[in-house]
Amino acid sequence: MTNDVSISYLIFLMPLLTFVVNGLFLGKRSAKGAATFAILCNGVAFAAALFLAVGYFTSGFAPQKAVAFEMPFLKFAEGFVANIGLLVDPLSIMMLVVVTFIAFMVNIYSVGYMRGDRAEGRFFALLSLFSFSMLGLVAATNLFQMFIFWELVGVSSYLLIGFWYHKPSAVSASKQAFILTRFADSFFLLGIVLVSYVAQSFDFFNLNGLTLGAFADQTINLGVMEVSKATALTIGAVLIFTGGWGKSAMFPMHIWLPNAMEGPTPVSSIIHSATMVVAGVYLVARLFPFFAICGNTLTLIMWVGAFTMVFAAVIACTQKDIKRILAYSTLSQLGYMMFALGTCKIGDAVFTTGWTASTFHIFTHAFFKCSLFLIAGSLIHQVHTNDLDAMGGLRKKMPITYVCALISVLAISGIPPFSGFFSKDEIILSAFQGHHYAVFGLAVLTSGLTTFYMFRLFFLAFHGKPRSESVAAGHVHEDFAMTLPIAILAVPALLSGLLAGGLFEHYFVPGKLMVPQLLQLQEAHWIPYVAVGVAVVSLLIAWVLYASPKANINRALDDVNRSSIYKTIYHKFYFDEMYYCVVRQFVIGGIAKVARFIQDYIVEGIVAFVVWFFHALGRLVRTAQSGHLTFYLGTLIVGVILWRFIGHLPF
Amino acid sequence: METLLFNLIWLIPLLTVIVCIPVPKTNTKLLKGIHTFSGSLVLALVGYLTYFVYAQGSAAVHESAAPLLLRFFTDIPWLQAFNVHYIVGADGLNMFLLLLTAVIVWAGILVSYNIKGNQKVFFALIQMLATSVYGVFMSMDLVLFFVFYEMEALCMYLMIAGYGSGNKDYGGKKLTLTLAFGSSMILATLFGIYFEGGVNSWSIMELSKVTLPMEFQMWAFPLMFMGFAVSSSLFPFHFWSPDGHASAPTAVSMLAAGVMMKMGAYGCLRVAMFLMPEAAKIWLPYVVLLLIFNVVLGPFIALRHKDLKYITAYSSISHLGLIFLGLAALTPVGLRGASLQMISHGFLTGLFFATIGMIYERTHTRDITQMGGIMRKIPFLGVGFVIAGFAGLGLPGFSGFVAESNIFIGAFQQGDTITRIVTILAILSITTTAVYILQTANRMLHGNMPAKYESLTDGCFREKLVIVVLVACLLLIGVFPGWISDLLDQSIAPIFAKISQAAAPVVGG
Amino acid sequence: MTLMNCLILAFLLFGIGVWGLIHRRHLVGMLISMELMLNAANINFIAFAYFTPGDSTSGSIFSAFVIAVTACEMAIALAIIVSMYRRHKSLDVEQLRDLHD
């Protein structure tokens, strides 16, 4: 590293400073001051990140890994230390840039979106807390640091979803999000404990350099069974992945993400689409060489990702709440990224197409999805509802937004030359190269579905006649502070794929792999055509259904007179209800009730019995004290006889 | 000089009580002033001494206190009829526990400004309780230790019975008697230790140099360990704590959960495990079995409760269970985690009870279903409560996480089957903790607010100060655990050395 | 007359005293029974003093003292009983049941 790392401190310090200053001092006094300060600091952080990135990629050092700075946090034993540091490699640099950039944009956007809110200062403080935590997460040099910031992003997500804490729906959504991710994190923590115990290290370098052979002949007691340490590592890998499973909201732990849309829209855009939810993908990418040695972990990851991808896309086709549609779309895209990582293994060998594709998709997805959310926020801010029922005909009122939305929608649909095309194409290619044809099929299908539901959203929102009075009456306009970041984000949404593709192909490799690497991969030049073809066909279907002159909008938005399959999908396969049922009946009504029963009746019962027992004995003593002198005199005699026989006197 | 100051730690509270005797009880302003000053003075004193210990490092260690690394070592003959000495001293662990106590006592005095009843007696009792706790964490002579240890029962009952709320006699009695039960178990074994040790000394250091007979250890260790564990509410002796806390006034809850419950765990480590390591190796796995209730079921019970103090009490029960998990691990990391958890949980539960007390002063109810949305009216107290909650569920950045991660990693190093299973269960039950804490915070602070709370006012400066200081302590340990864990490592080393040297035990001795 | 005979006599006397004490309900009767028990002890003293070698005078002295002390005790007892009779108008022990748990 020739670059001066001192500037990299700024990346972390700036958001932290914003949090402290806004949270403690500025937030309550002046909302405007807080906003300005936040934008300023985040801008500096972005500039620093950009500077670091440029320095790194131009230094000729890339794509090697380095630790920019590191300090010990907790020492567990000699050489077994949890550090806090900054890992520098293409992946983390890319994430740093993305996070700071999106944070910068969202902060600007929030000036417009949160204007007039009671607790604007608090909002900016929490937003910066999130940026700080997310930056710490992506910069992690080891599992322990990652877990620390993993939890911190979780809590900032909780605080921001529940930002409007007087809204019961927001409160319960925030709780659900936190608890569900916390549930996954408990497995993550267990995984960390297990893996670090076996490997005697938290460090990514060390973990990624492990080979199972060294552990095959030692055993470890896992309580229920005695397994070899190699198996224990595999179990640990799955447990660690579980953390990512929950954080990236993979099926079946996906339900919190759509519900999290109760939070303010800037929050949804930064946390629940662009950055935090990809932490799971980032985790798997970061530990890819480790996962690669651990049996079939990658296959599990692939199937989890692939299923979520299709599942979410199907639900997205029927939703009417624009933020929820985008949330399901996020789920689906996360599925893409996840399964791309999972496809990289054929037998015992691995290849890296999927890894590159996945990280590339993180990059492009961040821009267009963030943009889409900001647009959705803009619409909601103007129309005062999330519901597609009340939109339509916004094209004329919000022209810039309309254009940007079109760019982003095309990008997510994978239409060339928009950014999404490049990354998604690679992902599909990776599935093909890995001989996972079923997944390949699903991916292509989902690509069609994605185009369909995105254009459904697009057409229903912007095209047609206005369906609400406020839109028709022309109260709708574009807010500058909100439109500016949308416009800025449209640029990378359009161009990032085209421009950065080379960068990714050149630099983005998962690091030194301890398993044989497959270099001869089959080429398939026809895949882009197929994918684009499917996308275009879906686009046309969407146009016919929702935007063509003959389209029956009422029918499209009807959710009552529908087939049972449609209703099932519309109700998200009743997953919310199932969760509710499990938690209510099984956890609160079952385990907790039993625990309380044990406490209230068994433990307290024994206590009460002991008290009763001594009181009963006391009653006995007092009954003897009857006042009869004759009886008292009798006790003298009884006493003599008693101690004669049990007094242990030796005669 | 520092040694003299160190001995003043427990004397100042007592002197305060004496100074206050001539003050008429109607002059509450003066009384509060004197007590606040005394609390702050001790806090400053302990703060300085902690810094002294940290800055001087091992230079200040007193050699005649070997094998322990004690600073400020003082040894004066006291009751010569049975070789009882006044032996005090502190290593890193003691020092931090003293600091914790000083902070909690100081906070306890501040939050009790509005206590109803005879304030003169109440503050005097707080100071006596403080004396007792300081004494426990300072004394290295078993009798002195026990005197201070048992003293707390007296103050505790009077404060609960005289100043508590609800079913105060029941709660107070349950608490006092259960604790007394524990201490009688300890007292019974103390005599055994003295006579079986055969060194004619009650000094922990002297006794640690001999190996007590195995037959004696086999029955004395469980008795003594459980005796101490009673006050740390280890299942099945935890039942006193929910009722006790619920009926106690705020300051007493803070002191009870914050410091007093640590005395038990500290005793387990410093006395039971240090003096009887052979039996500890045999018995501790079975102790771990009990933790299933504390750590795994405790949070579930909290989930079913609606009274804030009950919830916090069960939360304490589960957190204290983790201390025992760390102790039972018998690894340096586990022991360090346990010590960290003692300190961390002290601050955290102090914050919990302080905010609960303040909220209760305003809403006059502790039933969370009766509240809602009051965050809008009392943001400062609300944030304090939420921070306590987050620290409680082990959020990184707060001390709880540091302690818990140490305990988990340390406990996992113990290969024993029972310990493994319980460790895994304990790690997985961090979710349950999150559930009840969030549920409580949400019900109480968020959502719709009943109209009757429109007139609530946020904390005054005094209350804010308490919250800020406690949060600062939580953050300080959570963000910079390095320096505190170094000192703790140093203090634990002799204890661990004694444990690891203990001969491989033969069951049935 | 041997030592054993005296001891058996004393023991029987003591037994009769105990039996009388339990059996009688009249306070004065009980006092008399008690006197029997004390005298059983006296007989023992005298007998031991007579039959055993050594310090033979102290037994006799002891019994003399016992008689004196018993006299004091009886005096007080009778005084108390009189005082009680004034209150209760009865000397039946079964009536003495105001104090009990």
Next chain:
Amino acid sequence: MYSISNQLIPDLILLALPFLILIVRLCSKRTTVMPWRIANLGLIATFVMLNMIPLTNSEGAFFLSNWRVDDFGVLMREVFVLSGILGLWLAKDYFDHGADGKPALMHITEFMATLIFATFGGFIVVSACDMLTLFLGLEMATIPMYALTAWNKRDQYGSEAATKYILMGSVATAFELFGFSYLYGFAGSIHFSQIASATSAGTSPLLWIALLFIFCGIGFKLTLFPFYTWAPDVYEGAPTPVTAVLSVTSKATAIAFLVVLLYGPLAPVQDKIVPLVALLACTTLFVGNLGALKQSRLRRFMAYSSIAQAGYIMIALLGPGYISKTAIVYYLFVYTVANYLAFFVFGVIGHYRPESFNSLRGLSKQNTLLAVALAAAMFSLAGIPPLAGFFGKFHLFFSGATAGHYMVVAFAVLNNVLALYYYLQVIKSAWADEPEGELSPIRMVKRQRFVVIALLAATILLGVLPFVSNNVFTGFTF
């Protein structure tokens, strides 16, 4: 030593005192004030003189071969005198006005004389060198108590209590005498030194029968199980100051009697008696604790409490002599202080209200000093540090544990929890319970305030101040 050494002066003062005050009563015009002052002066003088006797750590000084003054004797004398003084002061109020719904007592001079006789009985017991002196001392201590119990002639409970007491007491005396007679038969002498040589030479069933009867007789005085049955009734029926004296002086006399016997003539067979002592101790403290669990009247409650305390004291007898004696003396001091403190508080309350738990309600709000004193007394009796009671119990248990009786000690220690329960009941009444309706006022005269504060200070300081225990007990090895 056939010269009257100055060690006898306190004994002589005390012996002369009752006669002196009776004479003054007859001659003086101020029939109550003068005797009262003289009695106080005499008792205080005795106490001071006793304190001036140096502890010699030896066999002790003999007077006429059967009057021994040793360290244990001196310290026990101090306990007796202390109890006597406090008893007088407590009783004074009951002569000034009625209490507990009963009329005022009368004839204070005679009362004082009787009380001092009882105290002197204790002196005799600890000075005894033969069975006859021992017996006389015990009777001297007991017979005045019968009279004191019945002092309030206008109270029917008093006469009932006295009747029960004297009947049972005489029977116990008969048991004890019966035992003495066998012991005499066994040893052929009433002198302790000769009995000791006889027991060390060999044992016979005669000895054990003697011991059985003696233990039963003294078990009655010491309220051991199952001979305690008289105590609750008598304690309740007697006037309150008499109850206080009963629970201290008579108990101290009885335990001194046992100590003198066990570590004197019976020392050679002590290890064979230990199981019986342990059993007596455990059953007594357990039953006493159980009985006290649910009481509503304070004097009856104190009766059960003192039964349990007797059990605790018995634990000390398990250990070797020098530790045991130290423990017992120290505990008796502590017990005297705490017990009288409680009784003084009851006395203040009893002036205006019945002496029951309900009368204590609201005390903490009404009079802080009394509430604190009551709490200190109760916690001290329960053995909670840092109060003196803890250190007293610690001595007792230490003595028991020295001989390795861990199980007995553990049982006693665990029983402390039960004890704490009922002592807390008293404190609860004073601290937690809300009063019903208007509280009648509480007034303390100067004497009461002084005594309460002094005893409170003693309860707190007696244990923790090292110079107290060290000065008293350094080198106190008998």
